[in-house]
Amino acid sequence: MCCLCVSCTFLFQINEKDLAFSLSGLRHPLKYQIRYMGNTLFTGKVLLHFDELPSTNDYAADWLAGVHGKDATKSRPPEGSVVRADSQSAGRGQFGSKWESAQGQNLMFSVIYYPAFLPVEDQFLLSQAVALAVADAVRMYVQAPVFIKWPNDIYVSDYKVAGILIQNALSGKSIRSSILGIGLNVNQTEFSDGLKRAGSLARTTGLALDREAVFNDLLVCLEARYLELRSGQFATIRSAYLSNLYQKDVKQDFELPDGTRFSGCIRGVRPDGQLQIEWGGALHAYAVKAVQMVWE
Numbered sequence: 001m002c003c004l005c006v007s008c009t010f011l012f013q014i015n016e017k018d019l020a021f022s023l024s025g026l027r028h029p030l031k032y033q034i035r036y037m038g039n040t041l042f043t044g045k046v047l048l049h050f051d052e053l054p055s056t057n058d059y060a061a062d063w064l065a066g067v068h069g070k071d072a073t074k075s076r077p078p079e080g081s082v083v084r085a086d087s088q089s090a091g092r093g094q095f096g097s098k099w100e101s102a103q104g105q106n107l108m109f110s111v112i113y114y115p116a117f118l119p120v121e122d123q124f125l126l127s128q129a130v131a132l133a134v135a136d137a138v139r140m141y142v143q144a145p146v147f148i149k150w151p152n153d154i155y156v157s158d159y160k161v162a163g164i165l166i167q168n169a170l171s172g173k174s175i176r177s178s179i180l181g182i183g184l185n186v187n188q189t190e191f192s193d194g195l196k197r198a199g200s201l202a203r204t205t206g207l208a209l210d211r212e213a214v215f216n217d218l219l220v221c222l223e224a225r226y227l228e229l230r231s232g233q234f235a236t237i238r239s240a241y242l243s244n245l246y247q248k249d250v251k252q253d254f255e256l257p258d259g260t261r262f263s264g265c266i267r268g269v270r271p272d273g274q275l276q277i278e279w280g281g282a283l284h285a286y287a288v289k290a291v292q293m294v295w296e
Helices: 002-011 016-023 056-065 124-139 200-204 211-230 236-243
Strands: 031-034 046-049 082-085 105-112 146-149 153-156 159-171 175-184 252-254 261-269 273-279 283-286
Touching: 046 153, 056 082, 056 105, 056 159, 056 175, 105 211, 124 153, 124 159, 124 175, 124 211, 124 236, 159 200, 175 211, 211 236, 236 261
Parallel strands: 046 082
Antiparallel strands: 031 046, 082 105, 105 175, 146 153, 153 159, 159 175, 252 261, 261 273, 273 283
16 A cells, blocks of 8 residues: 555656656657556556657667756656657667567557666566566457567467567666567558568457557556566566466477577576576576577
């Protein structure tokens, strides 16, 4: 109860004057709003919604960087602030890969959080919590199986419907700020020939969905998992992540960067995020991009 009261008090202190001050000097014209949503405490209360941006993550990073040389009490974006665009000209996924999305059909947005409670060595927990949140929201709209493909892609059956790009700013042994970039394919049904594993909610259900409803549900799920993380339920998040892990305990072909291929089974994920694969009679751990699944 106390936590709820404190959060609500903070939220209603947000005003347009302070918000405008925090945005001064940014290079993109925009329209913004303070939304008094009843179903979240702080996530999505401040929403910057654009027709088009190069990248919502880049804009959020510029917004965070704008605190320098200003009154930080006024200029720091409120926790849970969202930057959203209907189209991105330079959207990207993990490790610089391009994120393709048809204009006005999907969801592309970035959320700013301040998880100072999370030690640097446990930062993969944030990735796990966000992936679980997106999976939670997707399950509200599809009946097919939903999985998390390591480290944080969201799959419906064998098709990718969402990707996540997290940028953490560190301060000593804790995380100063996090930008959670999320792309969810909602109503797009046609994809480039090179995207054989691309899917969407509409492609799965055969229905055109209300993007605003999906967006709001996703924000609710995101905040719920973030609060779970903030309350210290690390074991719960790790366990839930493993139970959602794509191809866990299933014989699968993999490839190393040098072209070596092998067959093995995913057995788990280490606290630092390395994937554990059993093959050749031993358990091996791999960092992201150090191994990939081989698709037939």
